[in-house]
Amino acid sequence: MLVNLLVDVGNTNTVFGLWATDMLKSKWRVSTKRLGTEDEIYMMVKEFLNRNDCTVEELEDLCVASVVPAVNNSFRYFAEKYINKDALFVTAREDIGVKWDVDFPPEIGSDRVANILGAKSFYGENAIVIDVGTAITVDVLKDGAFLGGAIIPGPHVSMKALFSGTAKLPQVELHFVKKPIGRNTADNIRIGIINTTFFGLKSIVMQIVEKYPAKPVIIATGGYAKLFDISKDFFDFIDTELTLKGIREYCKLVRKLEENTAH
Numbered sequence: 001m002l003v004n005l006l007v008d009v010g011n012t013n014t015v016f017g018l019w020a021t022d023m024l025k026s027k028w029r030v031s032t033k034r035l036g037t038e039d040e041i042y043m044m045v046k047e048f049l050n051r052n053d054c055t056v057e058e059l060e061d062l063c064v065a066s067v068v069p070a071v072n073n074s075f076r077y078f079a080e081k082y083i084n085k086d087a088l089f090v091t092a093r094e095d096i097g098v099k100w101d102v103d104f105p106p107e108i109g110s111d112r113v114a115n116i117l118g119a120k121s122f123y124g125e126n127a128i129v130i131d132v133g134t135a136i137t138v139d140v141l142k143d144g145a146f147l148g149g150a151i152i153p154g155p156h157v158s159m160k161a162l163f164s165g166t167a168k169l170p171q172v173e174l175h176f177v178k179k180p181i182g183r184n185t186a187d188n189i190r191i192g193i194i195n196t197t198f199f200g201l202k203s204i205v206m207q208i209v210e211k212y213p214a215k216p217v218i219i220a221t222g223g224y225a226k227l228f229d230i231s232k233d234f235f236d237f238i239d240t241e242l243t244l245k246g247i248r249e250y251c252k253l254v255r256k257l258e259e260n261t262a263h
Contacts, residue, residue, distance in 0.1 A: 003059060088250070
């Protein structure tokens, strides 16, 4: 069984996905801080593959969407040494079926490129993707073109900023508070971080929706997406595998282009 290894390298966590027979077979999440040398990545990947009755020798390809440039060379060396193939890194290319209609396409994060490709492939050409992670990104796909969006501090970034800048405020478990007035310090913090972010995010997205002639599909993804699954009229789908699906789509498109060029 030939398989593809997909990697979504985020600022806080990295998600590995195992793609085989046209579907995501398995995935696992590690702290990005754990990514070291190519040999350390090999040991990590080998253990993951063994748990899924697979071996490194069966890996056909490696495709990476990384927002942490410092780890990219380790994945390059891993692919060269253990897969005998160049790793593929997700970028906003002009030849993959999406028009990048923004001021500076090279600035688009690889995770956002993957999200747009995943949305276009699985949900259609009109969609808004909300990726809730270390940062919250809003990605706008209209008629198959990426128009831009917004970047917002994620809930745990906001919590750390508040905690580090104040002497007495505690770190608390974050969730939505149904009442608008907090009766204790923990709920005051939750309202300030989760409720405020939710209502601000929803307001921005609803303003974007007005730019479409018909309502686009609204997709939430990311490790903290369920924190904002609060009202029935906001997200149409929560797809925690959207980024990995987009990475796979990028891999398929670019390898096909390379094959055609070689011929």
